[in-house]
Amino acid sequence: MNASRQKNLPADERRNVTVEAVVDLAGKTNPDSITTAAIAKHMNLTQGALFRHFPNKEAIWQAVMTWVAERLMARIEKAAEGIDSPLETMQAMFLAHVAFVSEHPGAPRMMFGELQGAKATPAKRMARAMLKQYAVRLNDLIKAGKERGELRSDLDGEAAATLFIGTIQGLVMQSLIADDMSRMVDDAPRAFAIYRRGIIAGFSDEEG
Template sequence: MVTSLNVQSKLPADERRAVTVEAVIALAGSQNPSDITTAAIAKHMNLTQGALFRHFPSKDSIWQSVMEWVADRLLARIDSAAEGTSSPLSAMQAMFMSHIDFVVEHPGVPRMMFGQLQSTEETAAKKMAQTLIQRYSERVRARIEEGKAIGEITSEVDTQAAATLFVGTIQGLVMQSLLSGDLLRMRADAPGVFAIYQRGMRNVQ
């Protein structure tokens, strides 16, 4: 729902920036993120471009804020999912499924991530996307090492390769769902896909 101009004008600066980020994510769910202009963002929010630029000095700063939002929300989501699980592999499964749910709820996010990572320009938003992947991978590697330490995951597993495969498997599911136009397909496919991943990790001795 588009907030009215009068309501928008009364929002505190931090809240206005948050609403702008949400508007970009919503637009990215229905169109190519590279085609999103500041005019389109302002129109979606029922604002003038001048009002938009009072809180963001440039379009790049908007995209940086969007990627910061994605990083904060996604990492908090997987951290929360992993809490209280019974084992490292259970934690990884919870992280895997919560990531899938996050994408289904915010379909514009993977479009923006892929767009930023494919960009040839070293923008602040691209660096944030790269940092997100690094921080995400660190969490996965930590769980794998925990699994090895307690004997749940075989010591023969290459931790770095397994973490790369974990992230890449999610990206593959996301890409196939985007190509098919059916994001809910991810939820249906994810449990079976993770089961195969887990089978290759588990210590069967």
């Protein structure tokens, strides 16, 4: 988007464009190295124009985490619509999450960076709140799956939710290392199949 077009954007849309620019930059470079000058240059704006909508860099980072959280949770909830089975819902959410990250590789880079940071920034609190919300959603599905007999009755719901998210994070890290985000889309169905086998009712070592 060119600078002249951006000057005519409403304030809310300008903020969204800025956030998307940061996510785009984070997909190509280390988020820690992204400066407000780099963001402004990427958007063909002056830093002054950038700071008319955000008081400081911390506010931009918080807006980025809010953007990621809202869009990721909306994506997985949309994927879950109309699915009656808790187990199938979990699979749909897993694949939708992976697809979202493959489309926005800067999102996990930003999130990992914030969660690993020592400071308790607003962006870090937002990232933690999203993961907590995600875990609650998964725990509810796991509980429903156990009640319906889809999942093992002795399944540790908290551990299963942690492993669900951790498996996605592992796929993300492998794709980032390989510098090929499409890799995780290809690997996701096979990874979930292994996860699924460990939580479904009726599975045992003898059966495997």
